[in-house]
Amino acid sequence: MQIERMIRRFREAGLKITPQRVAIFEYLYTTSSHPTVDDIYAYIAGRFPSVSLTTVYNTLQTMVGLGEIEEIAISHERRNFDPDTRPHAHIMCVRCKRIEDIYTDDLSENCLPESVRKRYRILGQRIYFYGLCSRCTTEK
Amino acid sequence: MQIERMIRRFREAGLKITPQRVAIFEYLYTTSSHPTVDDIYAYIAGRFPSVSLTTVYNTLQTMVGLGEIEEIAISHERRNFDPDTRPHAHIMCVRCKRIEDIYTDDLSENCLPESVRKRYRILGQRIYFYGLCSRCTTEK
DNA sequence: TTTTTATATTAAAATGATTACAAATTAAAA
């Protein structure tokens, strides 16, 4: 399971397994959405009232460093994290800010001209769509 | 010219033409890069030493509202603005943070499954690539 | 199991970016 995997990855990296960290793993891998730091903090604080925001920031940063989660830059207002590291695009409703996954093909092949590709070592790509979801279109 | 166009757009919107605003237009349309608020502020402050950061923020926000510039969310560290509103993708070097334009085809057609498209009114799209530029690959 | 130690957590303060506000200034209409 995903959580076991993260525990193993942390162990392998010589990092300690703490209840706070495990709770963060659990939250990330049992919610399908794209939580913000505050979403995660709110959940962890429910189980560990004394948890610090710093711990959440640190753990997320460590996970990004391990390549186990990704940061979504779809909006400057909020920073979202994605435990699904398979390449996929996202669409965000500009009103309710909900983010949905869209699985598409890799673009670096057919989108990047040779002239660009030969000057960069490509490390990643992000595709974001913006729109109004049906719920927000109908609402007053 | 672009600057005249912005002046006209502001006039049409019932907004006043101030020297600070014109200087911002000039900076945006004579630099090909993707400046940050601070880049713009630094330039304007060179010509109007008493200019306020607030003015820069306000003017940029107004221009975004008019659809004349776009905000690039390629990085959470910095907020970049793009006076080129034609659809195009970007590639950023993760080390030196330089951003380059890439002109590609519209993706909303072939990337968005029908199942998604029928639930959203699509308003925009952003495509970002991340990599190491040749300069940064060779440097120690 | 107990001890040890390096790492992690916490709380608080510092930093940095952005926004809010109110007073002073000014573009542009009359």
Place this chain on the structure above:
DNA sequence: TTTTAATTTGTAATCATTTTAATATAAAAA
């Protein structure tokens, strides 16, 4: 030129994130 509403400025407030140092603890060693 006068008037007025919009804009600019300077300052303070807010919010997200990072830094720091003291305390607590996971996990290795004894």
